Amino acid sequence: MTMVGELFLSAFLGLAFERLASIEIVSFFQGGKLKDDLLKKLEIKLLSINEVFNDAEERQMRDPNVKAWLDEVKDAVYEAEDLLDEIETEVCKTKSEAEFDTTSSKVRNFFTNVSVNPFEKKIESRIEDVLRKLEFLANQVELLGLKKRSGIAEKSSQRLQSSSLVDESSIYGRDVDKEVLTKFVLSDDGSGNHPSVITIVGMGGLGKTTLAQLVYSDKRMKDYFDLKAWVCVSEEFDVRRVTRAMLEAITLSKDDTRDLNTLQVKLAEKLMGRKFLLVLDDVWNENHTHWEVLQRPFCYGAPGSKILVTTRSERVASTMHSAEILNLKQLSEEDCWMLFTAHAFNKGDPFANPSLNAIGKKIVKKCKGLPLALKTLGSLLRTRLFPREWENILTSDVWNIPYDESNIIPALSLSYHYLPAHLKRCFAFCSLFPKDYEFDKEDLVMLWMAECFLQKPQTNQRIEDVGDEYFRRSTIQVFLPAIKCR
Known part of the structure; x- marks a missing residue:
């Protein structure tokens, strides 16, 4: 961030x-x-x-x-x-x-x-x-x-916590990866009571979480496993916090226990004799000792249990003694174009505005096969119908900035850059919260109201309706995809 x-x-x-x-x-x-x-x-x-x-x-x-x-x-x-x-x-x-x-x-x-x-x-x-x-x-x-x-943005009207839910209709180019990963997860590898670890490795914005969601939501998982749980781990690998998150994901209830031993005993009881699938999303921990402590309750599960991990680091995969590693690759040129057009054009039809096709294909190439970049820029360009506006994105200096790990930063930077000022303020406010913080939409709107970030409502419109409208804007939804709605 x-x-x-x-x-x-x-x-x-x-x-x-x-x-x-x-x-x-x-x-x-x-x-x-x-x-x-x-x-x-x-x-x-x-x-x-x-x-x-x-x-x-x-x-x-x-x-x-x-x-x-x-x-x-x-x-x-x-x-x-x-x-x-x-x-x-x-x-x-x-x-x-x-x-x-x-x-x-x-x-x-x-x-x-x-x-x-x-x-x-x-x-x-x-x-x-x-x-x-x-x-x-x-x-x-x-x-x-x-x-x-010219300030185009003024003229237009911390990775968030993931969940297991996914819209399969918006996924392109991952059918083969899904089947390979599904085969790993459903295999009987003879590992006894120690669950096998399967790791998806790839750079940021490549779709590791999305692929894990596809497999997790597959009907075959429900038939094969006695229970499933999804936990977003993130950079701070606190064993007690992650253990509590696993327990709460299984029981679907909050647990205020602070003692690690008690938490692990409770978790072991829930896993006892049951074949489970546990997804640990966005893992950064490379400390072997921390992993050894975390996985102690897992051996109480039934044979055939699996741990599915997503990470950017191959060292994490090694630390967790992964039985299988899937190195996720960029999307093909054809899949990139399909994903981009699904977000950039009305009803996903690029022929609706053929003057933008050539520029759009050049923009797609700059996204380097990264689904998040394609989705982000596609959503940004959906409401921009003139070639000059697309050319401004294509020729932006942001593409020339060197980045260490991922090519996703230019796309995110451009999408933020072209947000209207009132949406920039709201998004900026969200950065005050910790990474992976799970926002509640109504609570966040109230906070925006308290900071006077919401524009004055029109006749017969409540100020709360203005906040709701901000979430319906496709650009802000790209940045805040995991907000809970009451």
Whole structure:
């Protein structure tokens, strides 16, 4: 999430502009003794930086000078945000105090007193300090070679925890892999009471979890195994946490037990004499001792039990003594095009807009056979019907940025980059939660409401309906696919 975190500042620039135009802020400046042009100057400086922000966001990951400039901009914008917070708080405080004054003289005096209010004097000094910082940063734009962008995003209206559910109609090119993996899982390998470990290995965005979901949901698994459980492990391999997650997945109930021994005894009792299939998704642990402790209850299961693991690391597969390893490959060119068109074109029909086909095929090649990249960019382009918009994606500098492990980052970066500002803010807020955090949609909408991230509702529309609309947007669904809905 490091890359995504570095991109989020643009979302809060948009929020700053909205707050500068709020009734509380405008009335404070108009009614007080502050310099009349301070508010306008602050808005102009932020606008001048915003004009080059799209270019800076794309270049920051390959140009350390631009990254340093963005860090300084971030500090200045956050400082401006703090000032606006204090002003709004002061206005609300003064109005609240005035409610106990029948003549409302306190409010009038706050804005009309001949003497300068101490709060105003302090705020004025701090605003001027922020303006000096922004002026310095704006003067560096030409030196850094930053270019103004049109801001397409403004004109358009931590990997999350996985689950076992899958929409098979949206999967392409994995039939052979599924059958190979199914054969491994259903095989009688004579391993006794020690379940065999089968590992899917591949880079991020390749579809390891999706393949595991396909096998897990296959009817043959239900007929062959006495019980199944799905656990998302992720980077922090805490034996107690993972053991509790396995127990809860089997019992379908929450368990607050904190003692590891008690948890493992409970788990062993549930597995006793039963043939089970356990999926451990997104495993990063390469510590053999941790794995040895975790797998102790597994030997209580019946012969033929299996552990299905997904990981990016072959060392993880070795650590877990995998009996079978499936190295997942990129999709074929034909499957890539089918997956992309299913998301990019209405009803998956590329002939509905033939002028986009040639550009689309070039974009598909840049996705390097990664299903997540194809799905992400396809969803992004679905509402963009003009060749120029597709060309902008194809020729973006983001594709030229080197990445260590996966080619998925450019696609995700582009999809975030073209989100409208109000959706960027909501997505940025989600990054405050731990990786694999399981969101509840209604709770998250309430949090967005509390942060004033939701746009004002139209006539006969509730603010909650605005939050629901954000989830119906295909672009935000690509980023937040695993939110629970009540």
